[in-house]
Amino acid sequence: MNLCEKVQKIQNVLNVKKSRHNEFGNFQYRNLEDILKEYKKISKEYGLLLWFDSEPVRIGESNYIKATCYVKDVETDDILTSSAYAKEPPTPKAKMDESQCTGSATSYAKKYAFNNLFLLDDxxxxxxxxxxxxxxxxxxxxxxxxxxxxxxxxxxxxxxxxxxxxxxxxxxxxxxxxxxxxxxxxxxx
Structure with missing residues (x-):
């Protein structure tokens, strides 16, 4: 089975429920940790290595975090990637300092880079x-x-x-x- 076939198998079986509740917005969601916990349960049998890379980028007048999700087949060294961006707020959100805002944007971008690669949709x-x-x-x-x-x-x-x-x-x-x-x-x- 090649890398694309392995990723397709995971796309077909990976299911992550939105088990967290946001009181402010009154909606259900899942975070990156929830997603990775479920992914780890099934990825080992396919021999896939997963990691992320992130970097700040400037687009126009705004700062973004670009996150790239990599999945590598340990047998063949083939790699697939997906990237996503999250905008950093111009000023820190309530109860968050600048580093926490950057961390939040980084987690958000990583979540969507993963979601894009494995077809999880919010x-x-x-x-x-x-x-x-x-x-x-x-x-x-x-x-x-x-x-x-x-x-x-x-x-x-x-x-x-x-x-x-x-x-x-x-x-x-x-x-x-x-x-x-x-x-x-x-x-x-």
């Missing part, structure tokens, strides 16, 4: 056919999170809703897309 692709708005309203905790994030990042919530053609309360899907945008733009979990 959200519905906005362009997929699964992304259908059933009209269900967003819950109060989600709306409150959006309002708090708008305040934190000096975004006018009414203008945000207007740009997204939301009249009144956003649907659950609209709210999820807004939260994904904050996560992408500002690194908010």
């Amino acid at each position: 959200s519905i692709d906005p362009d997929s056919n699964q992304n259908v708005d059933n009209g269900a309203p967003a819950n109060e905790a989600t709306i409150k999170t959006i309002e708090e994030l708008c305040k934190k990042h000096n975004v006018n919530v009414q203008e945000l809703y207007k740009r997204r053609k939301i009249k009144g309360t956003p649907t659950a899907l609209q709210a999820a897309l807004i939260l994904n945008k904050f996560k992408k733009d500002f690194g908010d979990e």
Whole structure:
């Protein structure tokens, strides 16, 4: 079995539940440690070595951490890689110093580099056919999170809703897309 076939086998069996809960954003998630714990359970039988590399990069006016996930077949020395970026916040987040923010961005980038390589996905692709708005309203905790994030990042919530053609309360899907945008733009979990 070659490296691509081994990775494909892992892609088909690796399942990591979102067993952690974020009180602030009211959502379930999994962290890098959860993912690696499950990966280690199955990778040994395929003879794969996994490691990460990370580096700071400047893109435009912003600092990012670029993480690369490497998987090497110990029998053939063949290597596959995947990279992902996480934006560092311009100022440290509440209760975090600068090094903790960099560490958080590094973990986040590593998680997504791994997810890309092994096809773990955290959200519905906005362009997929699964992304259908059933009209269900967003819950109060989600709306409150959006309002708090708008305040934190000096975004006018009414203008945000207007740009997204939301009249009144956003649907659950609209709210999820807004939260994904904050996560992408500002690194908010």
